[in-house]
Amino acid sequence: MSADTLQKQAGPSERNGAVRAASRFFAENGALGGLVILVVALSLMSGSFLTVTNLLNVGVQAAVTAILAFGVTFVITTAGIDLSVGAVAALSAVVCAWSATSEGLPWPLALVVALGVGILCGLVNGALITYGKLPPFIATLAMQGVARGLALVISQGSPIALPNSISHLGDTISSYLPVPVIVMVAMGLVTAFVLARTYSGRAMYAIGGNEEAARLSGIKVTRQKLITYALAGGFAAVAGIVLASRLASATPEAASGYELDAIAAVVIGGASLSGGKGTAFGTFVGALILAMLRNGLNLLSVSSFWQQVVIGVVIALAVLLDTLRRRSTN
């Protein structure tokens, strides 16, 4: 209220409206404020940061984490957690490369098989959680081990080269359109659509808000949770294929630890680990913050020991900024 009157005194009503709209936008997307601060700071500190090529690099480097994080957004919205996405990404990539090379499958079919593997892993997670009554943390931790192990079994522990037709997915079209960025944006739009416009999306918010209430109001919680984890698995498969295509090879040890980056991106983006909150845009911003930070640390030649400290501090600050903002608006 008091802020309102202050703004009214400050200027004409048109500008006032714009300011209010902007401040509301930032209030709803707290992480965006963090991103803006980071962009300004890095631009001031490094002359090579704010260039088109470098920003495209940041986009490409954010792609894998962002796609994984979009999938995890669904899960966290239902108050669940998925620790298996990194391993499932590696397994899908290995299956894709293996089926296209040693099994001689045509590449579109290999992609479908890889996607199927990801969705299947997600469904198993979902089944363990719903029918098996396992806590999501344990079910997906188990899947992490199984998926990583199977990736090693299939690849015999060595990287498998990807056929050229698939590795084009890691290329850049006409030097300004990197395919990983296109895939990331497409998956982001799918996430936004699912969360905001579909029955399953609204069911995810309802389950995350209060699972019992959701059940009583007629939502088929079991089925919706299966869908949620299957989506996370499918997104992980896409991320794995993008990752492998960037390197033109699928390695069984790829993407280890990425699940934590993905979870961090989702939480920086304003989702709550206790469920019921989360947006595709917020997650996207969270993934950009992480990628931009790593990029900036390289540009500034920060020593390897300090980099880990800085990343930890920035993650904490980004989430802190968001919680403070929320508290002041409520």
Next chain:
Amino acid sequence: MHFTKSAAILAVGTALTVGLAGCNSGSSSASGSSGDIKIGLSVSTLNNPYFVQFRNGAQAEAKKEGVSLTVTDASNDSSQQVNQVQNFTSQAMKAIILNPVDSDAAAPAVTAASRANIPVIAADRGVNKATVDETIASDNVTGGKLAAQELAKELGGKGTIVVLQGTAGTSAANDRGKGFTEGIAAYPNIKVVAQQPADFDRTKGLDVMTNLLQSHPGITGVFAENDEMALGAIKALGAKAGTTIKIVGFDGEVDGIKAVQAGTLNATVAQQPALLGQLAVQAAVKAAKGTKLAATVSVPVKLATKDNASQFATS
């Protein structure tokens, strides 16, 4: 009733899984005939092509000598490795080959074996604060120097270079970096403009190299502390890799040697993991028969360039 049914399902499931895994691993351990010598090998991680080659070399040698070799994977977890070595002692192994996850944290494992009077051979990494019967390792410091000399030769003694560092705090990263810094100091016209960590990882090598190209567009050389990072850097440099920007890697893993043959990687300091595995098993057999071993054996590092790349394993 309900409980017993689900317990039965659980039991059958577990048995099936273990049985399946057992069938697969059964073929990998050669069964013993000559004197029934049983040797245990605890590998730090099989999540890395280098250690897979190391294991393969060890298994081939075990088969040749007709000894039984049991391989376990510690998944880069030191405490798991201690457990595995303890299990070896209760399985009455005649010798244990330990490829430590961490040189400091391996001491309890070695102590456990010594208490049971089982000889221990440390492979690839040494063990601090405990005595092993033999340490077999590549010389990473010498390798780093070798890499510096080769990169300087490729650059004609002048240029600006960047270093892609391995995981901060690991002995391989420290030793290779140390050797390289010492080696490159002999060339005053070569300037190291950035040293950034890419954690021995191919994807990170790609990302970090891409970023460094933005802040240092004029570089003419790259030293990567392992081949995985070098391969990522090659991806980032595109057509410049191996031509206008010279790259030297480390390890001589299969993909690295292939890149040397293709001309995108100018050279790699090849360790010989299969030879390392072979020598470790030979030493273990000797130890099991009661022969005294040399305290340290260093497996030579070899520079792989386009001229001699065909001598190295590419499969």
